[in-house]
Amino acid sequence: METTNTTPSMPRINEPAPAFEARTTHGVKNLNDYKGKWLVLFSHPADFTPVCTTEFTAFAKRHADFQKLNCELLGLSIDSYYSHVAWVRNIKEKFGVEINFPIIEDLSMNVARAYGMIHPGAGDTSAVRATFIIDPNGIMRAMVYYPMTNGRSIDEFLRLVAALQTSDEHKIATPEGWQPGDKVIVPPPQDVDAAEARMNEGYECTDWYFCKKSL
Numbered sequence: 226m227e228t229t230n231t232t233p234s235m236p237r238i239n240e241p242a243p244a245f246e247a248r249t250t251h252g253v254k255n256l257n258d259y260k261g262k263w264l265v266l267f268s269h270p271a272d273f274t275p276v277c278t279t280e281f282t283a284f285a286k287r288h289a290d291f292q293k294l295n296c297e298l299l300g301l302s303i304d305s306y307y308s309h310v311a312w313v314r315n316i317k318e319k320f321g322v323e324i325n326f327p328i329i330e331d332l333s334m335n336v337a338r339a340y341g342m343i344h345p346g347a348g349d350t351s352a353v354r355a356t357f358i359i360d361p362n363g364i365m366r367a368m369v370y371y372p373m374t375n376g377r378s379i380d381e382f383l384r385l386v387a388a389l390q391t392s393d394e395h396k397i398a399t400p401e402g403w404q405p406g407d408k409v410i411v412p413p414p415q416d417v418d419a420a421e422a423r424m425n426e427g428y429e430c431t432d433w434y435f436c437k438k439s440l
Contacts, residue, residue: 242364254329256359263361263389264358270354272302280354353370391440398412411437
């Protein structure tokens with residue numbers, strides 16, 4: 226199966242994520258299958274490689290935590306369906322971890338190209354370690370790229386999904402390293418009168434533009 230989007234440009238935050246339809250280890254999947262849910266779509270350079278194996282086992286171990294956030298996982302590499310199946314079976318046999326989320330077969334590299342996962346300068350035509358967070362309306366909300374040599378932190382993507390959901394629900398921003406339960410940032414005032422009033426609105430303010438509150 227091939228992606229339905231042939232645009233060569235990179236995806237952009239706050240715009241629709243590129244549509245796709247592709248064969249996976251759980252049957253044919255397309256972006257519309259995830260409508261109403263958050264989605265973490267992530268690529269890896271190749272099956273049967275050590276760094277990728279650590280990432281896949283870590284994603285699998287936190288799969289239930291993503292699902293608690295109404296978020297699904299979807300992996301991708303340019304390897305074949307048969308390679309994916311063999312690798313998933315190997316991970317279960319050798320590492321005792323079951324990979325319960327789908328992995329896209331992308332031999333054509335159409336999905337990888339649509340999502341800007343192919344960076345020839347990074348080494349070859351393998352997909353780099355790219356991670357995309359897509360919201361329930363199919364909008365791209367975050368993109369993170371890693372080099373082939375270094376693994377990702379799965380905890381960071383859980384944190385980021387929770388932060389995005391909190392910002393959407395409460396119309397606030399979150400500071401560096403924010404975790405659920407921490408104070409959040411109140412959006413800055415948009416005119417002089419609002420700035421003058423801000424210091425007396427009951428927030429924890431360092432200055433008119435920098436105020437926090439508890440949810």
